[in-house]
Amino acid sequence: xxxxxxxxxxxxxxxxxxxxxxxxxxxxxxxxxxxxxxxxxxxxxxxxxxxxxxxxxxxxxxxxxxxxxxxxxxxxxxxxxxxxxxxxxxxxxxxxxxxxxxxxxxxxxxxxxxxxxxxxxxxxxxxxxxxxxxxxxxxxxxxxxxxxxxxxxxxxxxxxxxxxxxxxxxxxxxxxxxxxxxxxxxxxxxxxxxxxxxxxxxxxxxxxxxxxxxxxxxxxxxxxxxxxxxxxxxxxxxxxxxxxxxxxxxxxxxxxxxxxxxxxx
Numbered sequence: 683x684x685x686x687x688x689x690x691x692x693x694x695x696x697x698x699x700x701x702x703x704x705x706x707x708x709x710x711x712x713x714x715x716x717x718x719x720x721x722x723x724x725x726x727x728x729x730x731x732x733x734x735x736x737x738x739x740x741x742x743x744x745x746x747x748x749x750x751x752x753x754x755x756x757x758x759x760x761x762x763x764x765x766x767x768x769x770x771x772x773x774x775x776x777x778x779x780x781x782x783x784x785x786x787x788x789x790x791x792x793x794x795x796x797x798x799x800x801x802x803x804x805x806x807x808x809x810x811x812x813x814x815x816x817x818x819x820x821x822x823x824x825x826x827x828x829x830x831x832x833x834x835x836x837x838x839x840x841x842x843x844x845x846x847x848x849x850x851x852x853x854x855x856x857x858x859x860x861x862x863x864x865x866x867x868x869x870x871x872x873x874x875x876x877x878x879x880x881x882x883x884x885x886x887x888x889x890x891x892x893x894x895x896x897x898x899x900x901x902x903x904x905x906x907x908x909x910x911x912x913x914x915x916x917x918x919x920x921x922x923x924x925x926x927x928x929x930x931x932x933x934x935x936x937x938x939x940x941x942x943x944x945x946x947x
Contacts, residue, residue, distance in 0.1 A: 760787035
């Protein structure tokens, strides 16, 4: 089984995908992906929300437990959703601990800022591994005015680098860097000893993460920095339409899909 220590020491690029249910997690694990992220992106990807803001601790805990039951090898990392941390320190620790103790995660991810440095240190002290997250942080979508690329000025890039170093010093075992110029992704990766996992941060990070719906082609559209490596949406549509047609035409169920006991009724 992949551990936090394994990711820190891994020489080849780190692979990470999100998953929110057992069947998907099983496929991701069988494919040899290093880490499964139970992201609060489940709000957009699975629950029909327009953002991650409405996602609750119960939502994430339930999805994490399903994923953890299906995974044998990959490291399971779980997101702390909006307002489950950063308000009350004791509640923050309790929520993070719940994802490990009850749901089966092996680490948590926190959308980070100046306010999460001390929390990262505290969680690490009590045995909860923390992956930081800088750049575009979707839980702050209302404050930053949308999903625009971050770190586009030298001042912003320097702030991101300072925060990345502060979270490394606080004990974070890794960092997700989202939707920043490739120069920022490269500079942060060069500056840190912990692995940097990019999503829209260019090719020079230590690894990559995508939302699984985007990667397999299930999303109706993908962000500019993502890529669909399949067409699951099209395959599902074709299968559903074929099922509908077979029922309407009376070709399903046929003899091969029906069972008879020869009853004389």
